[in-house]
Amino acid sequence: MTPITIRNARVVDPATGRDELASLRIVNGLIDDIGEGIAQDDDHIIDANGAILAPALIDLRAAIEPSFTPGGETLDSLARAAASGGVGTVVISPTSSMPIDAPETVMALRAGLRPMPVRTLISAGATRNLGGETLSEIGLMATSGAAFISQGDCPIANTTTLRSLFSYASGFELWVACPARDAGLSHATVATESEAAARFGLTLEPTVSERMAIDRDATIAELTGARLMIDRVSTRDGIEALSRARKRGIEICSTVSIANLAFNSVDADGLDPAFRLTPPLRSEEDRRALVTAIENGLIDAVVSDHRPLDLDLKAQPFADAAPGSTGLEVLLAAMLRLVHEAELDLVSALRPLTSGPAELLGLPQGRLEAGAPADVVLIDGDAPWVYDVSDSASTRRNSAWEGRRFQGRVLMTMVDGGIVYNLKG
Amino acid sequence: MGRADFTYDFPHDRLITVDDLNPLDIQILFERAEHWHGVNQSPDKKHDTLKGLTQINLFFEPSTRTLASFELAGKRLGADVVNFSTSNSSTKKGETLADTARTLAAMHPDLIVVRHNASGAATFIHNETGIATVNAGDGMHSHPTQGLLDLFTLTRHFGDVGGKRVLIVGDILHSRVARSDVGMLNLLGAEIRLCAPPTLLPTDVDRWGAEIFHDLDDALDGCDAVITLRLQKERMSGALIPSVREYFHFWGLTTRRMEFANADCVVLHPGPMNRNVEIESTLADNAERSLILEQVEAGVAVRMAVLEQLGLRARKNARPGS
Structure with a gap:
């Protein structure tokens, strides 16, 4: 060559x-x-x-759809979308429709990845069907090549199960990604609790749900010695909880979804189902707290949270629409927008897209140095x-x-x- | 100083945990166990050491081998042995453990052997009745005769376990066997290693005087003996361990894995075994490696030694005519 x-x-x-x-x-x-x-x-x-x-981007959270889904996102289409967005490494995350909860699935995905234009890693489902009750074969999935494990969008309600999961995963020194939502308070909610949202008659999530989840998960991580990844912090309350946990010396990292950095709840006020997202869009105050946290180095990675969906699932009234948006192609551009609006400097904006996630997973890419x-x-x-x-x-x-x-x-x-x-x- | 140089009477009126024993007690028990071990191999097995004494085996948990072992031990010593087990005990009819204990005490047994699923049950029975009690396993707490027989087996094999590197692998959290073995190994000066997934280790394990491992290959390095513990079926359903195949892959003892240990490393298992769950089937059957049947044989001899000491003391302390 x-x-x-x-x-x-x-x-x-x-x-x-x-x-x-x-x-x-x-x-x-x-x-x-x-x-x-x-x-x-x-x-x-x-x-x-x-x-x-710059280093090609590393995206810790993107989803594909199960094989043979009509019109579904495949590894191939995902990889092309990633490449056009400047993403060189993308992590396939578990979803309810594709929980990636068995070593056979991890091996099959990895076998299919080799001819891909971008590097693809797997985060495997931490519990069977992401149900939060039964541990999946975490060790065998790690042996089969999973980079870390994740509960997807499904918080674990039972703290005894959470303790077992954290304890078990700590034996393999794997990051455990947990959604920052309380299973009870966030159940069936579609937007952030606020006066405006209340007028629409929606089931709403209070921001303390995120704070409680982070406090709880960090406490159990402290008890078990687990490596906890707070999957998509989105509120000022959440940032404060994260900050508290870091001060206690817990091995903890966190991600933010690009949508929560670029949009606020005003964008969703028209009840456009395109803005039905998990986590839901938050207040402008929350969004600014996230930007500040990135500037302060409190956030390790910004993720696309790329979530391809059949439009039939999306073309529904706001509350009924499936949550999620594609995002791989705009991840970089949306971060650069924050640079142009003087909210972040270029290096701070690129860090959680490159060296931040690389350091979490111990990857050699994500940096510009001889030998990388x-x-x-x-x-x-x-x-x-x-x-x-x-x-x-x-x-x-x-x-x-x-x-x-x-x-x-x-x-x-x-x-x-x-x-x-x-x-x- | 040997035992022959001075007078020492076995001072205990019960055996609840191996932590109650000092090195001299263990020396006495092992000497007597060695005696009975020889006797048990002869055709003349029955003796009258405990003649006239009554031994009740009170088993609230299903057991085949431990119950048989205690029953044979008592009978070979000449005691009258009665078995009460869960299937026919009054607890099924709603009787409290205290009432069961007092009822049995009224029948004037001299020895009670008790197994119960609650930690502390053997102490409770002893406190309620004042009768010499042998703990045959109480919950996740203690199983002292298993600890004694495991160390008796290792001592017979090695001559002295002092300085030997002994690994216990498996469900240490729920294991009364592990607690008893660790107590004995500490007392006899072995180097102890424990290996388990973090979900199957007790939280206080860092104070057990053992080195902790999660990786079995690392743990096996330089070992002289490995004690594999039984993984109970109800632990395999996903709350603490994802699956049997994952458990076997990471923590199952196999012939290939044994290459990390010393060439003459031996394997023990308290039984009953789950083949290809905690131990590879062919390894369990490997006569050069496995001491599993030796453990069973030692079990009867060790229990005879324990019953003998407690029984003789009970007879000596009994009020004449009472």
Whole structure:
């Protein structure tokens, strides 16, 4: 394979804090060198024209649909959507329709991943059918290649079961991702408790549900020595609970869904089922608390929470619509929007998309350093564009982002030194 | 200083846990067990050591081997042995344990052997009746004759277990056997290792004087003996362990895994075994590795030694004519 040098790039790497105009040379799928005048005679040269060159994104939460679902999202369509969004590594998460709760499923998914354009990891269902009652074969799934385990969108009600799960998983040193919702308070809720939402006559979730879940799960993690991943914190109350837990020295990490960073509950006030999401959209105050938490390094990863759904499930009255939106293609652009609106600086915005999740899972990618895998994304930081869901590589069209204006667009995605997406075709 | 140099009478009027025993007590019991071990291999097994004494085996949990072992031990010592077991006990008719104890005491037995699913039951019976009591297993607490017979078996095999590296693997949380074995191993100076999934370890295990492992291959490194514990069926349903195959994959003792241990490492199991759950079937049957049948044989001899000491003391302390 001919070595490639990307020159004239603004090299931005949250892992090292690097932000400078330089060249990056790739040999045999690995980053060979970063600096000036490193290109050699026979190198294939890509001129970045000053565009941003960053590590390809790592998304810890995306879903596919079961095989042979009519019109369903497959690994292949998901991987193409990921590549076009600048995502080089995507974690397939368990859902109620595909709980990934047996080692056979993990092995089958991994067998199917090899020819994919992006790297794909598995987070396996922590309990059978995500039912929160019976441990799934966590050890055998880890042996089969699961990167961590997750309860999907299903909180565990029984604290004795939670203790067993945390205790058992701690023996394998696996992260356990738990949704930050109290099973009772959040049951059948569709939006955040507020005066406005109450007028619509919806079943509502108080934000203390998230706080209680984080306090509880962190307490049990402390008891058992588990590694707890707070899956999608979304409120100021939740951030405070997270902050308390961190001060106690518990091994805890947290993610935020991009939708909760980009939208607030006002966006859902029209009862557009596209904005029916889990966690539900929160107040502007909550959204700002999340941005501040990212700036302060309290959040380890921002996730797309890509959730492809049959439009028939989505084209329902708000309360009946299935929750979720696709998100892989806009993850980066939505974060860059926060940079343009001066809510975050570029390095802080990229960290939870690259080195943050890489460090959690001990991945070698997600950083720009000699010897690291050449998983990179080239970004035009200023290009304006409008997301048109009909152009999506995903097979599904349920998107809260339809018609959204962005500034900042993926030009090219490379994984393992190979170009897996190029805007210009 | 050997025992012959001074007079020492077995000082206990009950055996509830091995923690009650000191090294000298154990030396006495092992010497007598060795004696009975030889006697049991002869055709002349019946003796009159406990002649005239009555032994009641009071079993509130199903048991085949332990009950048979205690019954044989008592009978070979010449005691009159009566078995009460759950299927015909009055507790089925609603009687409290205290009433059962007092009722039996009124029949003037000299020895009570009790197994019960509640921790503390044997102490309770002894306190209620004042009769010499042997704990044959109380809940998750203690099973002292199992601890004695396991260590008697290992001592016969090694000569001395002091300094030997002994691993206990399996459901330590719910195991009275593990608690009794650890007590004995500590007393006799063995190096103890415990291996289990975290869900099957007690929370105070870091104070047991043992090294804790979750990975069986690591735990086996350099071991001289492995005691595998029975995984009870009700523990396999997913609350603490996901499945039998996962348990066997990570914590099942196999011939291949034994390569991590010393070449002459032996295997023990308190029985009854779940083949291919906690131990590979072929390994359990490997006569060069397995001491499992030796344990059963030692069980009768050790129980004879215990009943003998308690029975002789009971006879000595009995008021004449009462």
